Amino acid sequence: MAAEQSDRNGWRVASGLLRLASASALASVGILALAAEERVRTWKDASGQFEIKAFFVSEENGTVTLKQEDGEILEIELDQLSMLDKNFINSQKAKAANPFKAKGSAPAAKSPFRGKGATPARTTPRNTPADNASEDVAEASPAGSEISVDWSAAQLIQNVDESHWDQIKIEAAPAAGALKAAQLPKKRDFFEKLTGFVRSGTTAVVSYKLESRGGGDKTISVRLVTVDLQSGRRTGEVTIEGDFALLDIAPSGALLMKKDTWGFGNQEQIEIWTVAGKTVDRQVACTPFGDENGPGRDVRWAAFIDDSKVVVLSGGGKLGAFDVSTGAADYLASFTNQTAVALSPDRKYLAVCAGPTIQILDANSGEALAGLTAENVAFPALAFSPDGQRLCLQGSDRVTSWNLTDGSLYRDVVLTGLNFVATIPPVCPTAEHVLVGGSILIDLDRYVRLWTFNGAEAAAAAGDAALFCVGSHSEAGAIVPTKLPHEGAKKTLEAAMKDPNFFIVKPGMAVRIDVAGVPDAAQQQRVRESLAKNAAASGLMVAENAPITLTASVTNGGNDELTFRSFGFGFGEKTVTVTKWVSAVKMIVNGQSAFETSMVAVPHFINRTEDESIEQAVRKANVPNYQFFQSVGIPGYVMKPTGGQTLGASQITASGIR
Secondary structure, eight states: OOOEEEOTTOOEEEOTHHHHHHHHTHHHHHHHHHHHOSSOEEEEBTTSSEEEEEEEEEEETTEEEEEETTSOEEEEEGGGBOHHHHHHHHHHHTTOSSOOOOOOOOOOOSSSOEEOSSSOOOOEEOOOOOTTSOTTSOEEOOOOEEOOOBOTTOEEOOOOSSOOGGGOOOOOOOOOOSOOOEEEOOOSSTTOEEEEEEEETTEEEEEEEEEEEETTEEEEEEEEEEEETTTTEEEEEEEEESOEEEEEEOTTSOEEEEEOOSSTTSSOOEEEEEEETTEEEEEEEEOTTTTSOGGGGSEEEEEEEETTEEEEEETTSEEEEEETTTOBEEEEEEOOTTOEEEEOTTSSEEEEEETTEEEEEETTTOOEEEEEEOOOOSSOEEEEOTTSSEEEEEOSSEEEEEETTTOOEEEEEEOTTOOOOTTSOOEEEETTEEEETTTEEEETTTTEEEEEEESOSEEEEETTEEEEEEOOSSSOEEEEEEOSSOHHHHHHHHHHHTSTTSEEEOTTOEEEEEEEEOOOHHHHHHHHHHHHHHHHHTTOEEOTTOSEEEEEEEEEEEEEEEEEEEOSSSOEEEEEEEEEEEEEEEEEETTEEEEEEEEEEOOOSOOOOTTOOHHHHHHHHOOOOOHHHHHOOOOSOEEOOOSSSSSEEEEEETTEEO
16 A cells, blocks of 8 residues: 655645556556547636646546646546536547556545645646735636647538438427526626627526726726526626627536627637636637638637537638537538528527528537528528427518428518617527517517517527516616516407408508609619519519509608728728618508618718729719619518507516516
């Protein structure tokens, strides 16, 4: 039996016979370490207080053996390692063909890393706030283990050639249950902006970013607020210096962050953080697309598939998944730079929209299982229903829903004329409803623009409910769980549907097209044909004597002064007076406007030839937008005018729906 000793820090060390035994076994152990992991890693214990740099040797019966760079052999119990290190061990266990562990029976020590030599094991305590540190700014560890994502061995994913809907088995999201509202602290000042809002189980996290300028210097800080929606209490708040945005939260509670600096190629880095009290542990950092250029380097979207694997989308449309402990990539696919991605409620499937095609992929393997044909919409965004049975595609002027049991179309609802932010992803509180732009609830089943929710900064799905996030710099905010549609909306809709004339326009009705408001006679016939085609796509017929009129117009909306800067053919700057041309479509029913939409055409980016002045190039580009009439969506269902854009409206406050 080896003699044992403990140093003053409680490290357990062994000497004598055991040390010799460890040394004699080192040859075989060293070979195993290199086979399992050929580079040194930073290992951290579960408390975040201690870390070491070491190679992985083996894991046996819950005990992990590590080898430091100087040859020192250490042990630690698996359940005392950090979440990321546990994930790494699990990924390596199958590769460790010859696990080996030196035996010892020394007493427990303060640090869970136990030395196996004559000298004490060396660890580095995690940073802790200094006594004079501000209580408002947390002490953050330096960027964690830098890993390189190796795409060279990744499986290249091919586009789906045949749909296999029977292979898609999405598990429903757990019911939200009795979630409680939770108070959020008021913003630090008017300029603090919400940059992320995520949830896992009953834990929700909100991230804010504040840019402050003083004396010509700019400082950026990120604030993370964690709440428990089961108890309705705030469980953590931490502020650190840095320019990051929150992307996702793992089932274990780890946070996925990304660098958020403005400019192409400057949002290329992602990190995995754990937060405990006032300490932020930046466990892993990587640049998944570091070999790309410009926007192709950026991480546009990312999410946890599970605690050990992340899927990422680049600004250039590359989609891939990799192990966060090793950087080993599982698969890689190439799409367009306008690609949108959503993860299913059970984190097992991906929906990927690229142009007019949507594909359903196995999130773990990347295998393309099924495909859908969609409209080539602007600003595409996707969301699964909480039961996993439907998929919604939100565009700038429509929302489309498909059944994932067979790929059949469920609903296609035109959103033209609604005022919402198309770049905010949709939220599906039920399989029959979708919240677009974080504010407008659409009843897909009845084709009803149901309700407008004002006052929320962000919204997120929570099983069969939605979470609204509200806040300001003058008073405390809140995360407000809400079942949608709420009772007020249900009762209002029930009463409205009793009116046989609730829909004043329905598929099968006829419309007359009036293009007299288009001043360019050469464009009138083209506009007429475009509107007739778009009306037919919504189930409407065209007839000259129809009581419903669809009007098109192009008008002068006044002038504006814009300053243009020239690049190429000599640099220059010129302020030019431009005309705001307004292209508009209205649907007139019983002498009243039942639906209308428009766009303003003003040149912003123009091309000029070498012999043109800036002003000449602007004049040439300052023309009406007739392309608008080709792409405008015409709704097949139009409700009786209510005085608003939806059947009703409510304000989201810290106290709930008002």
